[in-house]
Amino acid sequence: MRLDNHKDIIIIGGGAAGFFAAINIAERNPNLTVSLLERGKEGLQKVKISGGGRCNVTHAEFVPSDLVTNYPRGEKELLGPFHTFMTGDTIDWFEKRGVELKVEEDGRMFPVSDSSQTIINCFLEESKKHGVEILYGQPVTSFSKVDEMFLVITKDNQFSCNKLIIATGSNSKIWNLLKGLGHTIIKPVPSLFTFDICDVRIKDIPGVVAEDVEVKVVDSNLVSHGPLLITHVGMSAPAILKLSAFGALELAKRNYNFDIQINFIRYEAESCKSILKTAKLQLAKKNVVNTPQFDLPKRLWKNLVVASDVSDNTKWADMNKKQLEKLSIQLTEAIFHVTGKSTFKEEFVTAGGVDLKEINFKTFESKLISNLYFAGEVINVDAVTGGFNFQNAWTGAYIVSQSV
Numbered sequence: 001m002r003l004d005n006h007k008d009i010i011i012i013g014g015g016a017a018g019f020f021a022a023i024n025i026a027e028r029n030p031n032l033t034v035s036l037l038e039r040g041k042e043g044l045q046k047v048k049i050s051g052g053g054r055c056n057v058t059h060a061e062f063v064p065s066d067l068v069t070n071y072p073r074g075e076k077e078l079l080g081p082f083h084t085f086m087t088g089d090t091i092d093w094f095e096k097r098g099v100e101l102k103v104e105e106d107g108r109m110f111p112v113s114d115s116s117q118t119i120i121n122c123f124l125e126e127s128k129k130h131g132v133e134i135l136y137g138q139p140v141t142s143f144s145k146v147d148e149m150f151l152v153i154t155k156d157n158q159f160s161c162n163k164l165i166i167a168t169g170s171n172s173k174i175w176n177l178l179k180g181l182g183h184t185i186i187k188p189v190p191s192l193f194t195f196d197i198c199d200v201r202i203k204d205i206p207g208v209v210a211e212d213v214e215v216k217v218v219d220s221n222l223v224s225h226g227p228l229l230i231t232h233v234g235m236s237a238p239a240i241l242k243l244s245a246f247g248a249l250e251l252a253k254r255n256y257n258f259d260i261q262i263n264f265i266r267y268e269a270e271s272c273k274s275i276l277k278t279a280k281l282q283l284a285k286k287n288v289v290n291t292p293q294f295d296l297p298k299r300l301w302k303n304l305v306v307a308s309d310v311s312d313n314t315k316w317a318d319m320n321k322k323q324l325e326k327l328s329i330q331l332t333e334a335i336f337h338v339t340g341k342s343t344f345k346e347e348f349v350t351a352g353g354v355d356l357k358e359i360n361f362k363t364f365e366s367k368l369i370s371n372l373y374f375a376g377e378v379i380n381v382d383a384v385t386g387g388f389n390f391q392n393a394w395t396g397a398y399i400v401s402q403s404v
Helices: 016-028 045-053 064-070 075-084 087-096 116-129 172-180 238-246 248-253 269-282 298-306 321-332 388-403
Strands: 006-012 034-037 101-103 108-111 133-135 140-146 149-154 158-166 185-190 193-196 209-217 223-230 234-236 258-263 334-338 340-343 350-354 372-374
Touching: 006 016, 006 149, 016 034, 016 116, 016 388, 034 158, 045 116, 064 075, 064 388, 075 388, 087 101, 087 108, 087 388, 108 116, 140 172, 172 185, 172 350, 185 248, 193 238, 209 238, 223 238, 234 238, 238 248, 269 321, 298 321, 321 334, 372 388
Parallel strands: 006 034, 006 158, 034 133, 158 372
Antiparallel strands: 101 108, 140 149, 149 158, 185 350, 193 234, 193 340, 209 223, 209 258, 223 234, 258 334
């Protein structure tokens, strides 16, 4: 069934993966008609807000076996694709199109301009250059396969195409349509979020950062480490965000109500106690609250000291055995109760999507329906923060562009 409004290839989704696939396909195959359907009045909105408006394009990790460890879902499946297209290829792709990237201390990579608009402009210019047809305001209401072709119906139009690429990200309507075609959809749950915590120990110190902590979810095997940020509503930063990503399914089961144990100094309790006893001798005449140990921020140290039943004017020499014990516990085994979650900045990432068992990762084509392809977060792949979700989008979209 071929309509008058026929395209060789239709891509549903005007985000990062959709544009990247469209550009690469059109560049390699100038004689094909490539159309991108975007439901909104403009595309690339997630690109626009990512990285605080700077666009965290990728991460400076250049070994596929190391890169995949940042994907709670998709680690095994992405190893092969990353050998085809990964970080170095992403950097090269953008540089060839006039966008230079830079590496920050934590490995995140951004355009030198520090503006996501640079990436958006690149995509729009490349799309125009290679004849990609971008159709805005085209929310898809259905798609089906008829006589080896796809029929795609939007709010205002009907299209037919030879090959169909789904690059819509986390979109429940599209997932339901795919489910109707026989695909299994793993129920989506939030994957990247901060923890809501109401606790006197952190209530008055938003903005304080502990540089290297270990966080465990009590009664589970979930553990992570890294910087921890005290926020107005709880805790954030990599130590928390990694835990939220790798614990997405477990924490959803607990309805985001659970306890965490934090080791603020990465010492065992006994080693910590030994160091505190040394401080008791060497700093005998000084106030405990005014002499932070273990390079902890002053305000956090003070609150943990007070939580150990030590008053503001207590000298180190006056610290008794019980107080030293309590302080060592606060430093190495502090328990905090999490009462909920908050979205990390404006970046909403989910675990869930098309079951990975139903995708051929050599081509990113559906195993159930020929000439149907996937790219980006529409499939059950998600990553920790730091540019890894975008790298999945670039890799999948590039391999799709080769496959079609």
